[in-house]
Amino acid sequence: MAINKSDYIWFDGKFVPWDEAKVHVLSHALHYGSSVFEGLRCYETAQGPAVFCLNQHVARMFRSCKIYRMEVPYSPAQVAQAILDTVAKNGLRSCYIRPLIFRGYGEMGVEPRRSPVQLVIAAWQWGAYLGAEAMEQGVDVGVSSWRRMAPDTLPAMAKVGGHYTNSQLVRMEAAEHGYAEGIALDIFGYVSEGSGENLFLVQDGVLYTPPLSASILGGITRSCVMTLAREQGYEVREALISREQLYMADELFFTGTAAEIT
Ligand SMILES: Cc1ncc(COP(=O)(O)O)c(C=O)c1O
Known part of the structure; x- marks a missing residue:
């Protein structure tokens, strides 16, 4: 942008x-x-x-x-x-x-x-990160062929410039395939996060999000969403998410300062 x-x-x-x-x-x-x-x-x-x-x-x-x-x-x-x-x-x-x-x-x-x-x-001044209509209409995303870094290579919880070469690969591949964003898996094949957002999945009224150990950045928006959802009476589970759960979910949304809730 x-x-x-x-x-x-x-x-x-x-x-x-x-x-x-x-x-x-x-x-x-x-x-x-x-x-x-x-x-x-x-x-x-x-x-x-x-x-x-x-x-x-x-x-x-x-x-x-x-x-x-x-x-x-x-x-x-x-x-x-x-x-x-x-x-x-x-x-x-x-x-x-x-x-x-x-x-x-x-x-x-x-x-x-x-x-x-x-x-x-x-x-x-900056607008909506994933596009002006993204918040209302949602965005198309694809699972990336690039994995998030292994936990003993780069410390994913540190927000460090060099780590974003991985995010750039995810993001460019997504754009080449016509997606607004990519979802990266961790090295064990579980869902990790987007190139610059955390991910939530909704299934039968329960919110699921990958744990900190799934090579994610500990998002501040993620943490606010978990708190607010629990306050509203929703069950929120931090749990390993397999790829097929993405396809079976009722809803997916990203959280992040740039993307807000998309
Ligand atoms: C890789 C990555 N994951 C998740 C997030 C979301 O974090 P936050 O909600 O703190 O902006 C960001 C943005 O900072 C990010 O770059």
């Missing part, structure tokens, strides 16, 4: 004009995928713009950094405040927000720890 430019990007503690937010071509993250990011949405409410699950996103970002031994030069509270400041500085009422922590220009080579840890935060 196209990016609607805003005015400013928060860059290592300062606001810089959108077009001047640049990095060196030898930045570590460009070569080795050494970045951690989040995607948040801010919604217009009667009390003003509100960032959905701000603290949960910041906490996940710090957990992702911990796995990759990235020492963030800010506290979670400072990052949360910087996110709010970025929305306000750009005068946005509702938007998508992308904080990115990355290894910048330092040394060349796989060992990341001699390259500085930097933080940028961008925010812009």
